[in-house]
Amino acid sequence: MAKKIVIVGGGTGGTIVANLLARNLRSQISGGKIVIDMITDKPYHIYQPGLLYVVFDRMQPEDIVRNQRGLVDPLVNVLIDSVLNIDRDNKKITTETGHNFNYDYLVIATGSRTVPELIPGLAEGAHTFYTLDEAKKLRDSLARFEGGKVVISVGVPHKCPVAPLEMTFMLYDYFRQKGILNKTEIYYTYPINRVHALEPVSNWAVQEFERKSIKYETFFNMERVDPDKKVVYSMEDTQVDYDLLIAIPPHKGSQVIETSGIGKDGWVPTDKVNLNNDKYEDVFVVGDTTNIPISKAGSTAHFESEVIAEIITSRISTGFSLRQYNGKVLCFIESGFDAASYIWFDYNTPPKPTAPSKMLHWMKLTYNQLYWSTVKGSL
Amino acid sequence: MENVSIDQSIDARGSACPGPLMELIRAVKSSKVGTVIEVLSSERGSINDVPSWLDKVGQMLIGIEEVTSHWRIVVKKVK
Numbered sequence: 001m002a003k004k005i006v007i008v009g010g011g012t013g014g015t016i017v018a019n020l021l022a023r024n025l026r027s028q029i030s031g032g033k034i035v036i037d038m039i040t041d042k043p044y045h046i047y048q049p050g051l052l053y054v055v056f057d058r059m060q061p062e063d064i065v066r067n068q069r070g071l072v073d074p075l076v077n078v079l080i081d082s083v084l085n086i087d088r089d090n091k092k093i094t095t096e097t098g099h100n101f102n103y104d105y106l107v108i109a110t111g112s113r114t115v116p117e118l119i120p121g122l123a124e125g126a127h128t129f130y131t132l133d134e135a136k137k138l139r140d141s142l143a144r145f146e147g148g149k150v151v152i153s154v155g156v157p158h159k160c161p162v163a164p165l166e167m168t169f170m171l172y173d174y175f176r177q178k179g180i181l182n183k184t185e186i187y188y189t190y191p192i193n194r195v196h197a198l199e200p201v202s203n204w205a206v207q208e209f210e211r212k213s214i215k216y217e218t219f220f221n222m223e224r225v226d227p228d229k230k231v232v233y234s235m236e237d238t239q240v241d242y243d244l245l246i247a248i249p250p251h252k253g254s255q256v257i258e259t260s261g262i263g264k265d266g267w268v269p270t271d272k273v274n275l276n277n278d279k280y281e282d283v284f285v286v287g288d289t290t291n292i293p294i295s296k297a298g299s300t301a302h303f304e305s306e307v308i309a310e311i312i313t314s315r316i317s318t319g320f321s322l323r324q325y326n327g328k329v330l331c332f333i334e335s336g337f338d339a340a341s342y343i344w345f346d347y348n349t350p351p352k353p354t355a356p357s358k359m360l361h362w363m364k365l366t367y368n369q370l371y372w373s374t375v376k377g378s379l
Numbered sequence: 380m381e382n383v384s385i386d387q388s389i390d391a392r393g394s395a396c397p398g399p400l401m402e403l404i405r406a407v408k409s410s411k412v413g414t415v416i417e418v419l420s421s422e423r424g425s426i427n428d429v430p431s432w433l434d435k436v437g438q439m440l441i442g443i444e445e446v447t448s449h450w451r452i453v454v455k456k457v458k
């Protein structure tokens with residue numbers, strides 16, 4: 001009987017794992033010894049870091065969206081369907097349209113999603129830019145904005161920990177270029193006692209904030225938003241009024257993770273080096289949905305995908321694998337429209353942001369195009 | 380701290396910074412005055428972040444102890 005690999009979720013992590021496995025196992029798949037199925041709920045694939053550029057009209061929506069099937073190796077079967085249940089004890093997946101899949105190896109790659117409902121008034125009162133529709137709405141509001149107080153308020157947990165900072169710096173350059181900086185106040189809030197979860201990044205960002213006269217408040221946990229009065233209230237009993245509110249709502253993992261009893265709030269308990277789920281050695285977890293205490297970023301998903309593809313390939317051929325994940329994450333951080341910083345870190349090395357430069361900004365723009373090759377497993 | 384009776388325990392070990400603090404914030408919000416809450420955290424940052432947050436919101440830190448691979452932080456909701 002053919003060995004079956006099932007991948008749930010076709011975002012960054014799921015797509016890279018699928019393509020790398022197809023490359024590693026090409027002859028066995030062609031010979032009918034291995035079957036790879038990907039089940040994902042959307043027929044399209046969004047390059048999410050591009051949303052930031054859509055907001056400022058520096059990329060068009062069509063630049064950041066591709067057909068999902070076109071990104072996946074033809075040796076992988078792609079089913080567009082939503083997974084409703086993952087039964088790890090019986091190694092069985094059930095989908096919304098009633099399909100059942102059995103597996104020898106499972107890869108959970110269901111990502112994370114914003115949950116604005118957790119904060120009353122947030123959905124009505126705030127803009128966000130974490131989905132394509134919301135990014136377009138924010139772009140349209142910015143086009144009409146002629147000055148006032150812009151508040152960027154961050155909830156946790158959230159993916160791409162640097163995106164709120166990038167948004168803040170890009171807003172600054174946008175208002176400067178539009179000539180309304182003198183009529184605009186930028187105000188940033190963060191839930192803990194610094195402006196970013198990673199201390200070195202926070203220290204760097206504070207210097208940038210001070211240089212640009214961007215005000216900030218820490219220990220600000222959004223509790224509710226009053227869209228009529230245009231005020232955000234914090235759990236710490238402070239309040240901030242706004243003309244334009246850009247919020248990063250708290251995130252959860254996919255509903256199916258909770259429904260299947262795998263993990264609270266959709267986060268899958270994951271071994272931080274072997275990348276498997278709890279006691280299940282044949283269930284791997286990649287990307288945002290892990291509960292590993294590192295950044296929920298595309299680069300994390302990418303590096304984890306390489307490790308998972310190697311582990312599954314070796315386990316099929318030799319029965320064991322030596323590969324482990326060392327916590328590597330790499331991020332470019334836009335510090336405006338024409339300069340970017342860069343960090344990398346792993347479980348043993350803390351991040352150290354480099355001085356922003358034009359060169360790093362160009363590298364980020366280049367990556368925006370290279371992403372499509374990365375996700376195909378060619379880079 | 381051994382004698383303090385705990386009303387609610389939050390096991391935030393393995394949760395990413397600022398996860399343990401966030402879990403605590405949620406628990407403090409939803410509990411009654413007088414509740415004693417313990418947070419278990421494997422994040423070193425929590426031993427600074429949690430006391431500073433309590434300071435800001437005027438809640439009480441009963442104590443912090445280091446237990447093999449994590450910290451136990453005990454807090455009382457006083458208002």
Ligand SMILES: Cc1cc2nc3c(=O)[nH]c(=O)nc-3n(C[C@H](O)[C@H](O)[C@H](O)COP(=O)(O)OP(=O)(O)OC[C@H]3O[C@@H](n4cnc5c(N)ncnc54)[C@H](O)[C@@H]3O)c2cc1C
Nearest residue numbers: 009011012013041048049083111160254287288297298299
């Ligand atoms: C504005 C913004 C900027 C960002 N910038 C950066 C950056 O500069 N650098 C960086 O590294 N990262 C960045 N990221 C983060 C990055 O996009 C994510 O961390 C990455 O996409 C995570 O990959 P993933 O595979 O875990 O999840 P996703 O790519 O989100 O994929 C999950 C997939 O699973 C599907 N799915 C979920 N539930 C089910 C189900 N029940 N059944 C079937 N399918 C399901 C979803 O529809 C989705 O297609 C940014 C994100 C945003 C929003």
